[in-house]
Amino acid sequence: MLKKYDFFIKEFQKKIDKYFEENSEYIYCHQGCSACCETGEYPFSWIEMGYLMDAFTKLPDDVKFKIKQNIEKIKIQKENFKGERFEYRCPFLIDGLCSVYSNRGLTCRTHGLAYLRKNGTVNVPHCANNGLNYSKVFKDGIFSIEPIKENLNIDKILKNFDGEMGEIRPLIDWILK
Numbered sequence: 001m002l003k004k005y006d007f008f009i010k011e012f013q014k015k016i017d018k019y020f021e022e023n024s025e026y027i028y029c030h031q032g033c034s035a036c037c038e039t040g041e042y043p044f045s046w047i048e049m050g051y052l053m054d055a056f057t058k059l060p061d062d063v064k065f066k067i068k069q070n071i072e073k074i075k076i077q078k079e080n081f082k083g084e085r086f087e088y089r090c091p092f093l094i095d096g097l098c099s100v101y102s103n104r105g106l107t108c109r110t111h112g113l114a115y116l117r118k119n120g121t122v123n124v125p126h127c128a129n130n131g132l133n134y135s136k137v138f139k140d141g142i143f144s145i146e147p148i149k150e151n152l153n154i155d156k157i158l159k160n161f162d163g164e165m166g167e168i169r170p171l172i173d174w175i176l177k
């Protein structure tokens with residue numbers, strides 16, 4: 001199944017690369033910027049989680065140790081959290097870089113892009129409010145260019161995957177289950 005998913009994700013990545021290219025005028029993503037991984041829920045399907053963990057098992061022991069330490073910290077934060085939507089720093093973010101980059105999730109790959117949701121609203125990256133992606137064309141909640149016309153939410157993307165995707169949960173819930 002992971003082999004099938006590996007083929008699927010590599011094909012999908014070509015499409016994402018094209019979207020980034022088409023929107024390059026508005027994109028400020030660069031290596032070392034980890035804003036999208038600093039706080040979020042990170043929805044992952046079962047198949048994506050298996051793919052990510054495949055990369056995790058191949059990491060050096062010291063990196064695995066740091067990730068496990070991050071997970072322990074998040075576990076405590078989650079236990080003390082009283083609100084409805086728990087957001088956290090991704091535990092796989094090590095020294096400002098994704099430690100499982102080649103096997104990152106769909107949500108990670110679409111971070112930074114503006115696209116049209118099913119209900120007609122535009123999903124605009126958070127960093128648009130911080131002078132980064134699309135900030136030239138996003139003012140006072142109004143998006144002034146044509147967004148990408150494909151809904152890039154993971155449940156929509158995975159409809160095209162010819163295999164079992166499993167349920168979708170926040171990344172940390174797969175780990176702390």
Ligand code: SF4
Pocket residue numbers: 036037042090091092093094097098099100101104105108
């Ligand atoms: S898996 Fe990697 S790209 Fe995805 S949120 Fe975590 S650190 Fe960021």
